[in-house]
Amino acid sequence: MDTVQKYTPGEHPDLKPPIGQTGLLLWLRKNFFSSTFNVVLTLATLYFLYLIIPPLVKWLFVDSVFVADSRAHCRELGTGACWGFIGKRLGQFTYGFYPIEERWRVNLAFVLFIVATLPVLWDKMPWRRNLLWFSLAFPFLAAWLLLGGFGLEPVATDKFGGFMLTMVIGVTGIVVSLPLGILLALGRQSNLHFIRWLCTGFIEFFRGVPLITLLFVASTMLNYFLPPGSTFDLLLRVLIMVSLFSAAYLAEVVRGGLQAIPKGQHEAADAMGLKYWASMRLIVLPQALKISIPGIVNTFIGLFKDSTLVIVIGLLDPLGIGRASLSDATWQGLSTEVYVFIALFFFLCCFGMSRYSIYLENKLHTGHRN
Amino acid sequence: MNLFKYAATAATTLALGISVQANAATLDDIKSAGELKCGISTGVPGFAFTNDAGDWQGFDPAVCQAVAAAVLGDTSKVKYTTTTGKTRFTALSSGEVDMLARNTTWTFSRDTDLKLDFVGVNYYDGQGFMAPVDLGVSSAKELDGASVCIQTGTTTELNLADFFRVNGISYEAVPIETNDEARTNYEAGRCDVYTTDASGLAATRSSFDDPSAHVLMPEIISKEPLGPLVRHGDSEWADVVRWTLNALIAAEELGLTSDNVDQMATGTDNPEINRLLGSEGDLGAMIGLDKAWAWRAIKAVGNYGEIFDRYIGADTPIGLERGINAQWTDGGLLYSPPFR
Numbered sequence A: 001m002d003t004v005q006k007y008t009p010g011e012h013p014d015l016k017p018p019i020g021q022t023g024l025l026l027w028l029r030k031n032f033f034s035s036t037f038n039v040v041l042t043l044a045t046l047y048f049l050y051l052i053i054p055p056l057v058k059w060l061f062v063d064s065v066f067v068a069d070s071r072a073h074c075r076e077l078g079t080g081a082c083w084g085f086i087g088k089r090l091g092q093f094t095y096g097f098y099p100i101e102e103r104w105r106v107n108l109a110f111v112l113f114i115v116a117t118l119p120v121l122w123d124k125m126p127w128r129r130n131l132l133w134f135s136l137a138f139p140f141l142a143a144w145l146l147l148g149g150f151g152l153e154p155v156a157t158d159k160f161g162g163f164m165l166t167m168v169i170g171v172t173g174i175v176v177s178l179p180l181g182i183l184l185a186l187g188r189q190s191n192l193h194f195i196r197w198l199c200t201g202f203i204e205f206f207r208g209v210p211l212i213t214l215l216f217v218a219s220t221m222l223n224y225f226l227p228p229g230s231t232f233d234l235l236l237r238v239l240i241m242v243s244l245f246s247a248a249y250l251a252e253v254v255r256g257g258l259q260a261i262p263k264g265q266h267e268a269a270d271a272m273g274l275k276y277w278a279s280m281r282l283i284v285l286p287q288a289l290k291i292s293i294p295g296i297v298n299t300f301i302g303l304f305k306d307s308t309l310v311i312v313i314g315l316l317d318p319l320g321i322g323r324a325s326l327s328d329a330t331w332q333g334l335s336t337e338v339y340v341f342i343a344l345f346f347f348l349c350c351f352g353m354s355r356y357s358i359y360l361e362n363k364l365h366t367g368h369r370n
Numbered sequence B: 001m002n003l004f005k006y007a008a009t010a011a012t013t014l015a016l017g018i019s020v021q022a023n024a025a026t027l028d029d030i031k032s033a034g035e036l037k038c039g040i041s042t043g044v045p046g047f048a049f050t051n052d053a054g055d056w057q058g059f060d061p062a063v064c065q066a067v068a069a070a071v072l073g074d075t076s077k078v079k080y081t082t083t084t085g086k087t088r089f090t091a092l093s094s095g096e097v098d099m100l101a102r103n104t105t106w107t108f109s110r111d112t113d114l115k116l117d118f119v120g121v122n123y124y125d126g127q128g129f130m131a132p133v134d135l136g137v138s139s140a141k142e143l144d145g146a147s148v149c150i151q152t153g154t155t156t157e158l159n160l161a162d163f164f165r166v167n168g169i170s171y172e173a174v175p176i177e178t179n180d181e182a183r184t185n186y187e188a189g190r191c192d193v194y195t196t197d198a199s200g201l202a203a204t205r206s207s208f209d210d211p212s213a214h215v216l217m218p219e220i221i222s223k224e225p226l227g228p229l230v231r232h233g234d235s236e237w238a239d240v241v242r243w244t245l246n247a248l249i250a251a252e253e254l255g256l257t258s259d260n261v262d263q264m265a266t267g268t269d270n271p272e273i274n275r276l277l278g279s280e281g282d283l284g285a286m287i288g289l290d291k292a293w294a295w296r297a298i299k300a301v302g303n304y305g306e307i308f309d310r311y312i313g314a315d316t317p318i319g320l321e322r323g324i325n326a327q328w329t330d331g332g333l334l335y336s337p338p339f340r
Helices: A023-032 A036-062 A071-077 A083-095 A100-121 A128-147 A162-188 A193-208 A211-225 A234-260 A263-271 A276-313 A318-326 A335-363 B002-022 B026-033 B059-072 B088-093 B108-112 B155-166 B179-187 B198-206 B235-254 B261-265 B271-277 B293-301 B304-311
Strands: B036-040 B078-082 B116-118 B123-125 B127-132 B146-151 B171-176 B193-197 B214-216 B224-226 B229-231
Touching: A023 A036, A071 A083, A083 A100, A083 A162, A083 A318, A083 A335, A100 A128, A100 A162, A128 A162, A162 A193, A162 A234, A162 A276, A162 A318, A162 A335, A193 A234, A211 A234, A211 A276, A211 B088, A234 A276, A263 A276, A276 A318, A276 A335, A318 A335, A335 B179, B026 B059, B026 B235, B036 B059, B036 B088, B059 B078, B059 B235, B059 B293, B059 B304, B088 B116, B088 B229, B108 B116, B123 B198, B127 B155, B127 B198, B146 B155, B146 B179, B155 B171, B155 B193, B171 B179, B179 B193, B179 B198, B193 B198, B198 B214, B229 B235, B235 B271, B235 B293, B235 B304, B261 B271, B261 B293, B271 B293
Parallel strands: B036 B078, B146 B171, B146 B193
Antiparallel strands: B116 B229, B123 B224, B127 B193, B127 B214
16 A cells, blocks of 8 residues: 555546547547447448458459550450550540640640639739739630640640540639629629519529530530521530539529628628628628538539530540540440549549638638537 | 420421521532531441540541542541430531431431431441340340340330330330440340340440350341431532442442552553543542542542451451441442442
């Protein structure tokens, strides 16, 4: 009993927690083995992972072939995935039918796209103010780079394809539909009847029609409304349809945000003597858009993935390129590889957008949330 | 689906009023634009595909290339427009493409009601059935109750319904969109039988790890004459495409190949060859082209037999036999009208 006497009452140092009540063991117990039901679930999940992961890894990496000349060649070299096919066709998957000697323009446009997006997305960017001017000019610069003219070799839009086409449709759709959607949302709440009816009609029409129908209209019907002989670029038609479609959805998301702003905010803005646009720009929209971020990004992700629908009107997005490539008799039958590869691309893009949305929500978090 | 077909027909009809005026002289338009706008499919093994370099190749693009060679003198002057089963006819009617060369069956209603002109047949196909050997079926008539993978929106869907109704047997349709999807579904056993054009079945079978584990049923339940087509209202242009195709077929019959056509063009003792290649008479002028039009087409893509062997013949992975697609002199159906 010596040890007990060394401490005055209340001065005894803390003992270590019992084994199993701390660290990894506690975490495991709390999260995986807290009840009989959870134990069963954990073991079942582990078993399923055991069933799935080793063959998957084997197929994806261990037995796969990274360089090959044909499907038969692949099968000689290994039993797993034939990534050699993707490797051989990477240029097609990325650029579609864009002329090989002009592909640097697509690469340059992509690099400039990143330069132009960063100051918009990240407010701590150095020289942000100057770079924002560049962001504003970027759409025109990109159009010039991709389409050519004014000193560059012209490239028709039917050469666009693959991931590049997806990016063009996705980025244009997002850039055009955000301002348009906000305007529509404001218009729908306007006190001017004509504007309100117009915006409501527009939103309800585009939201009530499936995108695939709009694409068919763009590819087949629209030609007939135009004067004969005038050709109106198919890609441009698709871009317009996708943007309008997405703007209609976005307008409703933003309207949700607008309606969450208490009336007092509008009244306060009025009391300060702010005109309509100033009160919207300074008071209402910053709050409304902040609330709408998850919904807006959700719409963007949907739009980005919906761009694959253009295959039904004969534009060759990655899926279309995959289909055309798979028809080559030397490679026929490797569809799994193609779809896994394309899925990876879409996942990376959409996951990136999703993470950015979370970053933005946290940054703008002003404590009104639990 | 039916509603859509009506809509498409209506749209096509509507388009016609405009496009006929706008494209009365397709040949002149092509010559002045310096490019041939050719509608192809989005990918059918052997018939249309992109090679590793990203160029369109195959049995159907070869027709486009031959026409481009005849009219413009250069196979690279084809602007390919990919069309799906749903957009192909409107693309042609609205003038987005000058001709279609994409596995399109020549039918009465397409030729008349849709106001299109089929200029010939470059492949005589027919709908067949493929089943695993394990299924133990040797005739399509024994397929009672089978699940059938079928491409939607095509004539095969209607033929299938007809065949099963006539024979009084039932089936369960597994609708799919593309050949590749069908292949995957069939291989995974989600349908007992896959039905499409026999050429497509052979191509699909060739891509299996063990082709001998699958049999093609002896029944061919439909006639599927596939060929290039143009729109109504410009017979001069239709003539150019028709006779380019005929030139390729006649070239095989006359023994002209891409290798010997240069030598033959200097003159032979066969007057038909001389007329075709332009060393005698001037057939080209009658269709608005120069004397060497057929020579260029044959030189560029080869005769019909060469094209067949290169893309879908017995030595390719597709492995199709000539069958009824042989020359009439070999018991087939290919029969070009005389060049005179």
